[in-house]
Amino acid sequence: MQNKIHIFDTTLRDGEQVPGCQLNTAEKIEVAKSLEELGVDIIEAGFPISSPGDFNSVIEISKAVVHPVICALTRAKKEDIDCAVEALKFAKRKRIHTGIGSSDIHIQHKFRSSREEVLKQAIEAVRYAKKSVEDIEFYAEDAGRAHLPFLAQMIEGVISAGATVVNIPDTTGYCLPTDYGTKIKYLIDHVKNIDKAIISVHCHNDLGLATANSILGVVNGARQIECTINGIGERAGNTSLEEVVMVLHSHKDLNLITGINTKRIYSTSKLVSRLMRMSVQPNKAIVGKNAFAHSSGIHQDGFLKHRDTYEVINPVDVGVDKSLIVLTARSGRAALRHRLEALGYTITKDGITELYKHFILLADTEKQIEDHHLQVLFEDFQQQDGVKNSKPSL
Ligand code: KIV
Ligand code: ZN
Numbered sequence: 001m002q003n004k005i006h007i008f009d010t011t012l013r014d015g016e017q018v019p020g021c022q023l024n025t026a027e028k029i030e031v032a033k034s035l036e037e038l039g040v041d042i043i044e045a046g047f048p049i050s051s052p053g054d055f056n057s058v059i060e061i062s063k064a065v066v067h068p069v070i071c072a073l074t075r076a077k078k079e080d081i082d083c084a085v086e087a088l089k090f091a092k093r094k095r096i097h098t099g100i101g102s103s104d105i106h107i108q109h110k111f112r113s114s115r116e117e118v119l120k121q122a123i124e125a126v127r128y129a130k131k132s133v134e135d136i137e138f139y140a141e142d143a144g145r146a147h148l149p150f151l152a153q154m155i156e157g158v159i160s161a162g163a164t165v166v167n168i169p170d171t172t173g174y175c176l177p178t179d180y181g182t183k184i185k186y187l188i189d190h191v192k193n194i195d196k197a198i199i200s201v202h203c204h205n206d207l208g209l210a211t212a213n214s215i216l217g218v219v220n221g222a223r224q225i226e227c228t229i230n231g232i233g234e235r236a237g238n239t240s241l242e243e244v245v246m247v248l249h250s251h252k253d254l255n256l257i258t259g260i261n262t263k264r265i266y267s268t269s270k271l272v273s274r275l276m277r278m279s280v281q282p283n284k285a286i287v288g289k290n291a292f293a294h295s296s297g298i299h300q301d302g303f304l305k306h307r308d309t310y311e312v313i314n315p316v317d318v319g320v321d322k323s324l325i326v327l328t329a330r331s332g333r334a335a336l337r338h339r340l341e342a343l344g345y346t347i348t349k350d351g352i353t354e355l356y357k358h359f360i361l362l363a364d365t366e367k368q369i370e371d372h373h374l375q376v377l378f379e380d381f382q383q384q385d386g387v388k389n390s391k392p393s394l
Contacts, residue, residue, distance in 0.1 A: 038268050058088065069091075076100040085132040100139075166200065286313070294335075328367070362377060
């Protein structure tokens with residue numbers, strides 16, 4: 001089995017559905033170009049029938065972007081598919097993403113229909129889309145809660161109708177990682193034409209499991225991950241691109257690779273956060289402000305002796321200049337000395353012991369000790385009894 005994992009970015013579709021995150025066409029083009037630089041394989045550019053603005057954005061993104069496949073979302077309806085075909089007319093490489101609910105909850109309560117009817121509609125939609133576009137992805141919405149044999153029947157039917165990619169969404173973020181992985185394995189074992197399509201994972205983060213579920217999906221044979229920058233998306237968000245990519249990058253033992261230029265992760269995250277006016281939580285994995293910041297004395301001491309003691313990713317690999325040593329009341333002497341030396345001061349061992357007493361008193365009142373605090377602290381200390389212990393080298 002191939003070990004390349006296709007990265008399908010849906011920041012501009014599932015991500016953009018978040019209230020307050022809507023972008024205009026120019027902003028979407030800026031994000032799309034940045035995703036192209038990042039090396040994503042597929043950009044889901046929008047849901048053309050949803051609004052004239054979205055329709056126009058799919059057209060303009062198709063013109064602006066060269067390498068990634070441009071994908072447009074539809075429901076399993078002819079008018080949606082016709083609209084997507086029209087919006088994709090300038091795309092160099094195009095894909096239609098059509099689908100329908102697959103769980104009994106969706107079938108009974110959303111469609112007030114039956115499994116048989118929904119299966120028929122799914123197959124007809126794929127067949128219809130296939131007349132205009134070769135690359136057709138089918139999503140079985142709420143597959144995470146669908147009856148597995150029925151899901152397998154639906155997937156087999158849409159592959160026979162021409163689907164090239166089959167998306168198994170955990171739409172509500174309900175699945176446990178091992179259960180989700182088992183579902184993917186079940187489809188591989190029970191859908192007889194599964195070798196004719198790529199299995200895609202599309203996980204939501206309602207229980208904080210989107211990344212784990214996506215990883216278990218590819219470990220069990222899926223070969224495409226649907227994700228968004230910074231994990232933005234409906235409710236608690238989608239799988240975050242930076243997390244899945246760096247999991248695969250860090251765990252070489254999985255032998256799964258992506259085409260992502262990881263050094264562009266941080267700048268893309270910043271761009272999306274700025275344009276969508278959606279700040280990134282400080283402790284967010286990979287791209288949060290504190291993702292490479294060390295503040296406790298024990299961690300700082302270990303990190304300063306050898307980076308790998310407290311870091312599994314080199315920040316440079318994701319485009320962050322360097323790790324941060326943050327000085328707080330939990331910091332130790334090693335970090336204090338490190339920061340003083342970075343500021344150009346040298347200080348003896350006894351000197352640092354003495355200065356540390358003043359530092360910790362100040363740190364108890366200030367939340368964080370900045371360089372200007374250290375300069376004042378050091379100069380006061382020099383003027384008192386520290387002169388014999390210190391030597392400014394500025
Ligand atoms: O979460 C979901 O099921 C979706 C589909 C439209 C792919 O976003
Ligand atoms: Zn979704």
